Amino acid sequence: MSDNAGFESSMDAAMLEIIADVGRNMKTACYVVEAEAKKNCPVDQGLLRASITSEVDISASEIVGMIGSTLEYAPYVHEGTGIYAKDGNGRKTPWGYTVMAGKYKGFHWTRGQRPQPFLEDAKLSKKSSIERILGGKS
Structure with a gap:
């Protein structure tokens, strides 16, 4: 019976590399949408625009990119x-x-x-870029 430890180790390393690549791609895609959202965001004093951020959460089962604002009034501007x-x-x-x-x-x-849906508009206008980036063709 042959020893598969080397193969298993290389598979684990490859999987971690793939997860890291997809995580980097997700971060890049989030930055693209974040920049577009800031460009689309209505400005009075600039607080809402400055508060738009993105983050990527990598867990055992999924990689999630999030773009948004923590300002209390952000949903009211976005949704009307x-x-x-x-x-x-x-x-x-x-x-x-x-x-x-x-x-x-x-x-x-x-x-x-x-409504001034700056986040939704950014997501929709950058859809092809997001698909290209997440597909590894940045």
């Missing part, structure tokens, strides 16, 4: 609010709010904000 909210999920009546300082200082009435 009030009567303009995506899928009609927003408030149906106007509301008022007060801004204490800055260029919008004062009391305002609103019916909501139209």
